[in-house]
Amino acid sequence: MIQDIAPWKLRIEYEPRTPAPEDFVFDFNREGLLLRQGESLSFPTLKEWLALPGEHGTEQLIFAFRLEHEEEKEREMRFFLVLRQPNCEIPVTEGWERLPAKALWGYGWGWPAFAGITAFHLHSWYSSRRFCGRCGCPALPGEKERSLVCPQCGGVEYPSIPPSVLVAVRDGERLLLTRYNRPGTPRYVLVAGYVEAGETAEQTAAREVLEETGVRIKNLRYIGSQPWGLSGTLSLAFSAELDGSDAITWDKEELSEACWMNRKDIPPVPNEESITMKIISAFRHGEW
Ligand SMILES: [Zn+2]
DSSP: OTTOOTTEEEEOSOOOOOOOTTSEEEOEETTEEEEESSSSOOOOBHHHHHTSSSSOOGGGEEEEEEEEESSOTTOEEEEEEEOOOTTOOOOOOTTEEEEOHHHHTTSOOSHHHHHHHHHHHHHHHHHHOSBOTTTOOBOEEOSSSSOEEOTTTOOEEOOOOOEEEEEEEEETTEEEEEEESSTTOOSOBOEEEEOOTTOOHHHHHHHHHHHHHSOOEEEEEEEEEEEETTTTEEEEEEEEEEOSOOOOOOOTTTEEEEEEEEGGGOOOOSOSOSHHHHHHHHHHTTOO
C-alpha cells in the first residue's frame, strides 16, 4: 500500500531542526508541488531551492519529517515544508515544474509518492490554519511540537486528521460494492464515510452501510488502517457480514450504483496502493 515504503520508514515526530543544504524542500502553491522536470518524482534540495528566483529563505521552512532506513539507521532523508504567505510565489524556471497534489497519486509508487502526499497533508493543514479560529490573530508554529499557537489568546491547534471508515460487507461469495456518483470515479469501491461526533468507528460502519445501501451488518472485524494525505484523513477498514435481508436501496445522491458482486465477477483492481483496492483484490483472489 502507499505507506509501505520499505526499506524506508516515516519518522513523522516533530523535531525543531535547522535545514541543511542536502535536505529536501516541499514547496506547494495553488498550482501544486515544485518538482524537478522528469519521469519520476524528484524534490528540490534546500541548496537548489534557495538558488531559484524570487524572495524566499530558510526562515519560511518548517521541519516536516524524516525517512529513516530500516537497516542502516544512520541513513536518513530529511524534509522541510515551505510556510509561505499566499502572495509570495516562486516562478517556475527551466528544469522545474509544478504538479497538483492529486497527480502524485499514480505518478509511480514508493517513498517519493508517499512523502509528497504526506507533505501535502501537512501543507493543507498549515495553510488553512494561518489565523486563529477564535480571535483571528495570525497563528505561529509551535516551537517544540507540531502545532499552531495563537500569540494573542493562547489557542493551540494540532494537525487535523479526521477518521473515516471503510466497510467490506460480504454475503457468502458476494461482496457489497458501490460506485460514487461523481465524475472521475468509475471504479467499484467499498462503503465509506466519516466518523461523526459522539460515534464509535463501529457505529459509523453500521450507519454508513445502512445509509448508503439499506442493508444491515453483523460480525464487524477490524482489518487495518491507512493514512490518506490527499484528503487528510485516516481510513479505518473493517470487514462485516450481511445481517438479514440482502435487498439494496442505495443512496442516489451519493452513489451511482450499489450491488452484490460475486467473487468471480469482480474486475481486477488497477493497483493495491489503497486499502480499499487491497481488500477488494484479496476477496477476488479468495483470500478471505
Ligand atoms: Zn487567538
